Amino acid sequence: MSTPVFCCGFECRRAAGPGHWSNWSSGGTKTIQATYARNGGYALRNQASAALQSYVAYTPGGYAYGVARFYLYFVSLPGADCPVIAQWYPNAGGNVLLGYTQSTSSLCLGPYGAQVAGPVVAAGVWYRIDLKADVHANPHLYDWQVDGVAQTQVSVAAAASTVYAFDLGSYDPYPSTFDIAYDDFVFSNTAADYPWGAGMIKGYVPTSDGTHSVT
Numbered sequence: 631m632s633t634p635v636f637c638c639g640f641e642c643r644r645a646a647g648p649g650h651w652s653n654w655s656s657g658g659t660k661t662i663q664a665t666y667a668r669n670g671g672y673a674l675r676n677q678a679s680a681a682l683q684s685y686v687a688y689t690p691g692g693y694a695y696g697v698a699r700f701y702l703y704f705v706s707l708p709g710a711d712c713p714v715i716a717q718w719y720p721n722a723g724g725n726v727l728l729g730y731t732q733s734t735s736s737l738c739l740g741p742y743g744a745q746v747a748g749p750v751v752a753a754g755v756w757y758r759i760d761l762k763a764d765v766h767a768n769p770h771l772y773d774w775q776v777d778g779v780a781q782t783q784v785s786v787a788a789a790a791s792t793v794y795a796f797d798l799g800s801y802d803p804y805p806s807t808f809d810i811a812y813d814d815f816v817f818s819n820t821a822a823d824y825p826w827g828a829g830m831i832k833g834y835v836p837t838s839d840g841t842h843s844v845t
Contacts, residue, residue: 632826636688636817640672641833651686658684658799666811668701668756669830673813675705678800680807685799692721692792693819694766699826700798700816704753705809708732712806713742718763718772719795723788726772727804728759739774739784742804746782748774756813760825765791775825793819 638651643662645654654660658678667673678684690696696718707730714727729738729745737748737757751757760775770791772784796817800806814831 632818632823633820634816634818634823635690636815637831638815639670639813639831639833640674641670641831643672645686652689652795653685653687655683655685655687655799657682660684660686660799666703666705668703668811668813670833673703673811674798675809675811676799677809678806680805682802682805683800685797685801687719687795687797688815688817689795690793690817690819692794694764694790694792695819695821696761696763696793696796697818697820697824697826698761698796698816699759699814699829701756701758701813703756703811703813704751705811707735707751707753708806708808710807712800712808713745713804714800714806715808715810716759716799717797717801718761718793719797720763720765720770720788720791721794722791723765723770723786725801726763726770726784726786728761728774729806730808737776739772739781741784741786746784748781749776749779758828760827762821762824763793764821765793773824778825778827
């Protein structure tokens with residue numbers, strides 16, 4: 631059985647707050663909107679213009695493993711490299727960035743300047759991104775899949791650590807310009823949950839209340 635510790639499909643239309651996203655940066659333009667939504671009525675749209683910090687962050691609290699799944703949608707393909715459109719942020723060992731390479735129209739993953747190539751992507755398509763961080767020992771190991779297809783594992787020589795945060799969006803010192811929608815995010819600290827696979831996050835809102843008795 632999967633063991634999620636945080637899920638968000640942006641259906642509640644809330645930004646950061648208790649039990650929700652830990653941080654909602656002031657940079658860039660981030661909106662919870664209905665124009666580009668994969669499931670339900672809403673998704674996050676992040677429009678970063680060379681922004682050093684245009685992200686939403688989940689801070690899990692120091693896990694040795696992190697497993698994340700989300701969907702991303704390029705409203706338009708970036709006109710230049712984007713070093714980071716999502717990232718793992720360990721307490722030690724350096725960040726590992728999911729990025730976009732303009733010359734090949736492809737995703738990439740790894741430390742800044744040493745990212746490994748992933749698949750070609752296009753605008754107007756939802757892609758499922760599955761990620762796992764194992765930072766409990768040296769080396770740190772990062773696995774990833776795009777639409778269920780395994781990509782090249784990333785290995786980073788670093789002492790044992792924990793996952794401090796996972797971010798959707800750009801973060802300094804790696805300015806990126808992009809227009810991306812994100813939806814159906816889920817996070818776990820159980821290595822065996824990788825990969826999450828296809829899924830969606832539904833939001834339910836009561837339409838009435840009443841008096842009930844239980845016997």
